[in-house]
Amino acid sequence: GEDVEQSLFLSVREGDSSVINCTYTDSSSTYLYWYKQEPGAGLQLLTYIFSNMDMKQDQRLTVLLNKKDKHLSLRIADTQTGDSAIYFCAERAVDSSYKLIFGSGTRLLVRP
Amino acid sequence: NAGVTQTPKFQVLKTGQSMTLQCAQDMNHNSMYWYRQDPGMGLRLIYYSASEGTTDKGEVPNGYNVSRLNKREFSLRLESAAPSQTSVYFCASSERAQGQGGNTIYFGEGSWLTVV
Numbered sequence: 001g002e003d004v005e006q007s008l009f010l011s012v013r014e015g016d017s018s019v020i021n022c023t024y025t026d027s028s029s030t031y032l033y034w035y036k037q038e039p040g041a042g043l044q045l046l047t048y049i050f051s052n053m054d055m056k057q058d059q060r061l062t063v064l065l066n067k068k069d070k071h072l073s074l075r076i077a078d079t080q081t082g083d084s085a086i087y088f089c090a091e092r093a094v095d096s097s098y099k100l101i102f103g104s105g106t107r108l109l110v111r112p
Numbered sequence: 113n114a115g116v117t118q119t120p121k122f123q124v125l126k127t128g129q130s131m132t133l134q135c136a137q138d139m140n141h142n143s144m145y146w147y148r149q150d151p152g153m154g155l156r157l158i159y160y161s162a163s164e165g166t167t168d169k170g171e172v173p174n175g176y177n178v179s180r181l182n183k184r185e186f187s188l189r190l191e192s193a194a195p196s197q198t199s200v201y202f203c204a205s206s207e208r209a210q211g212q213g214g215n216t217i218y219f220g221e222g223s224w225l226t227v228v
Contacts, residue, residue, distance in 0.1 A: 004154075042222050043220060
């Protein structure tokens, strides 16, 4: 079945780049997503990538997709303290439900 | 510009009590979802409704029921609450359209439920 895995924690210094990694199991996934959750809040869609793409850039965010290794990463350039949050990787189910399969989330801590 | 609205935001229940979480979306989306979020476990799908008039079980449906009242509203009911159902519940919706765009799923702000 589908499964998504992420490392639990990442700490970086303000101004550095952050790279959050994710692996997924279903090679037929068509869309992969990154969501951000700030404390006490819901999930906010950051970006997504279609499976026929290798890379997608959106301002400070860069998503890299390696389909062969089923590996997805999110790079945040010039990380700010406001980027401290939990980041969830998700793949879209390949059935007709369009539901998302989430990883357990990576907590990013940005140190001043 | 409400998006997905869910109520209540906070609720404390006693074991065995029942309650309903309400969810409404104003984006004319076809599909709606209920997830629960527990520490270190990400989000797990409880039930979903791919379109009005249909509902299906997700990963963790036991102890819950749902109703897709109309296209806008999708409620989640706990018939006899248990401490294991203490969690944060998220309602979500998406446009079940083909083609480009990623069929983005939009989330509500969450409902914090404690069962004592």
